[in-house]
Amino acid sequence: MDKIKLTIDGKEVSGLRGQTIMEVARDNGIDIPHLCYHPKLSKTGACRLCLVRIDGKMLKTSCTELAGDGMSVITEDEALRNIRKWLLGLLLMEGDHNCLYCDADGDCELQRYAKIYNVEKTDEDFPRNPREVDYVTSNAIKRNENRCILCGRCIRACKEIQVSNVWGFTERGSQTHLIADDDRKIGESSCVKCGTCVQLCPTGALTFQTVSGKGLNWELKKESSICIYCGVGCKIDFYTNEEGVLVKAIGNDDGPNKGHLCVKGRFGFDFVQSPKRLTKPLMKKDGEFVEVGWKEALDFVAGRMRAVKEKDGPDAIAALSSAKCTNEENYLMQKFMRAVIGSNNVDHCARL
Ligand code: SF4
Ligand code: SF4
Ligand code: SF4
Numbered sequence: 001m002d003k004i005k006l007t008i009d010g011k012e013v014s015g016l017r018g019q020t021i022m023e024v025a026r027d028n029g030i031d032i033p034h035l036c037y038h039p040k041l042s043k044t045g046a047c048r049l050c051l052v053r054i055d056g057k058m059l060k061t062s063c064t065e066l067a068g069d070g071m072s073v074i075t076e077d078e079a080l081r082n083i084r085k086w087l088l089g090l091l092l093m094e095g096d097h098n099c100l101y102c103d104a105d106g107d108c109e110l111q112r113y114a115k116i117y118n119v120e121k122t123d124e125d126f127p128r129n130p131r132e133v134d135y136v137t138s139n140a141i142k143r144n145e146n147r148c149i150l151c152g153r154c155i156r157a158c159k160e161i162q163v164s165n166v167w168g169f170t171e172r173g174s175q176t177h178l179i180a181d182d183d184r185k186i187g188e189s190s191c192v193k194c195g196t197c198v199q200l201c202p203t204g205a206l207t208f209q210t211v212s213g214k215g216l217n218w219e220l221k222k223e224s225s226i227c228i229y230c231g232v233g234c235k236i237d238f239y240t241n242e243e244g245v246l247v248k249a250i251g252n253d254d255g256p257n258k259g260h261l262c263v264k265g266r267f268g269f270d271f272v273q274s275p276k277r278l279t280k281p282l283m284k285k286d287g288e289f290v291e292v293g294w295k296e297a298l299d300f301v302a303g304r305m306r307a308v309k310e311k312d313g314p315d316a317i318a319a320l321s322s323a324k325c326t327n328e329e330n331y332l333m334q335k336f337m338r339a340v341i342g343s344n345n346v347d348h349c350a351r352l
Contacts, residue, residue, distance in 0.1 A: 006071040021062035021073055022050060032075050033084060033113055035202050036151035037063035040259065041160055047151055048087055049113070051080060059083075081117070088119045093126045096146035103142065104204030106217035110149060111203075131177055137187025140209055140267055141198055148178055148205035154197035161260055166191045178205075195266040199250055199259070208248050210267065215241035224252055227265040231323035232256055234265050246272055309341065318345035 002017040008030050015024030020043065025032050036047040045061035052062045053074040062075070074080070092114060099105040113119075131145035155167040155178075166189055170179045180189035198206040220239040227234040235255025239247045246269050251259040271277060281297035282289040308316050319341075321333040334346045 004067060004069040006067055006069065006073060008073045009075055015067050017069075019067050021052060021054075021060075021065050021067045021071075024067045025062065025073075025075065030075065032062050033116075034063060035109055035113070035149060036153060038153055038157075038200055041153060041156040041200070044152055044156075047149070049084055051083060053077060053080060084113070085117045085119055088114055088117055091149045092119060092121055094128060095149065096128070096144075097121070099204075102144075102147065102204035103207040103211050104147070104217070108204055109202035127174075129175065129177070134185055134187070135209075137185040138191065138193070138209070139187070140193040140195065140263070141186055141191070142207045142209055142212065143186050144205055144207075145178055146205075147203050149203055150176055150178070151202060153200045153202065154178070154206060157196045157200045162192070162194045162196050164190060164192055164194070167197060193263040193267065194261060195249075195263075196251075196260060211248050214245060214247045215243075220247055226255070227261070228324050229262075229264040229268060234261055236261065236265055238269065246270070305341070314342035315345060317341050317343050318347070319343075321346065321348040323349055 003014055004017050005012060005014050006024065007013070008021075008025055008028065011028075011030075013024060013028040013030075015027060019027075022032055022034065022037060023039075026039070032050050032052060034047065034050040036044055037050060043063045045064040048061060050062045051059045052065075054060055054065070055072050056074075059080075062073070067073075076084075088110070091110060097110070097114075099108070099111055102108070105111070128146075131148065132143065133146065134143045150169070152169070155169065158164050158166045166180050168179055169176055170183065171177060180186050180191065195208065198208055201207075219242055221241075222237050222239055224235060224237050227236050233255065234257035235252035237250045237252050239250070241247050249261065249266050249269055251257055251261040251265075253259040257265075280291045281294060283292045283297060283300060284290075305317060317337075319333055319337045321330045325333075330348065337343050337346045
């Protein structure tokens with residue numbers, strides 16, 4: 001692709017022909033405010049927060065406008081700042097944004113911009129339409145449409161990434177609102193609980209059930225890990241609260257999943273801290289399972305394998321490994337079977 005040169009806020013930058021102004025700015029470390037734009041989704045230019053001034057006059061949405069060679073872009077001046085402040089004020093006025101009661105408090109793009117632009121709730125009497133609050137029908141997702149800013153990210157995330165097409169807008173103008181399928185409760189819709197729409201929602205309109213009452217967003221600690229459920233090996237950022245309790249799983253962009261997760265990786269982490277989880281080996285003695293040490297358990301297994309091998313030969317033993325293990329663990333398993341037991345009877349669940 002052709003290279004182009006332009007100036008953004010007086011700084012000479014380069015980009016590729018076909019990139020939008022927003023994309024060139026991001027690649028050059030310049031942040032242009034935005035709410036409906038997300039780099040993983042198609043562009044709509046809906047929220048208007050990313051307006052920039054081009055060549056000293058035209059105002060264009062930088063998420064949809066292509067960057068041009070020789071262009072001069074100003075991302076913020078007094079007029080643009082006032083437009084942003086006004087737009088944010090309208091969004092706050094239209095919804096119910098009491099951050100005190102919101103699970104997104106401290107992790108909300110709308111809240112962040114409201115602080116940056118020092119927007120205060122106006123006293124104007126705007127005719128607000130009370131919208132759906134559904135905290136109960138889905139065990140994965142909480143929904144409060146009074147915090148929805150109609151950015152459409154959830155619609156595009158579900159359609160373009162998850163390809164489930166659950167969300168859509170209905171009605172027109174000030175009546176426009178979000179529906180799941182043909183206006184069903186989220187827990188009764190065709191949602192497969194991948195959580196992608198929640199991860200990409202910029203406000204507290206969609207939140208995870210797992211975070212409720214588990215601590216403040218700015219106190220959570222992040223640790224990156226790999227999902228244990230299948231061989232894809234999706235990268236996940238796990239968040240824990242001050243008590244060390246796992247609170248939420250967010251897809252990490254650097255993994256093969258590129259930030260996407262399925263329902264297992266997203267929500268299947270409660271077993272980690274389950275009190276029912278086995279932490280010591282159990283051996284059956286006199287018909288009852290009793291806790292034993294690792295040495296006793298491993299000596300017993302080794303003794304039984306040796307006895308089988310001596311009686312019926314190494315091919316009487318087979319090993320099934322798992323795609324949930326790492327490559328290194330699977331390598332060790334087959335090496336153990338071939339080099340120690342002397343059998344090629346190895347297989348794993350990913351072939352099934
Ligand atoms: S969605 Fe954001 S701005 Fe609105 S109440 Fe929640 S945290 Fe506050
Ligand atoms: S959780 Fe996944 S399937 Fe369900 S609505 Fe959101 S993106 Fe669509
Ligand atoms: S629910 Fe969230 S992502 Fe969907 S339109 Fe509303 S604010 Fe945007």
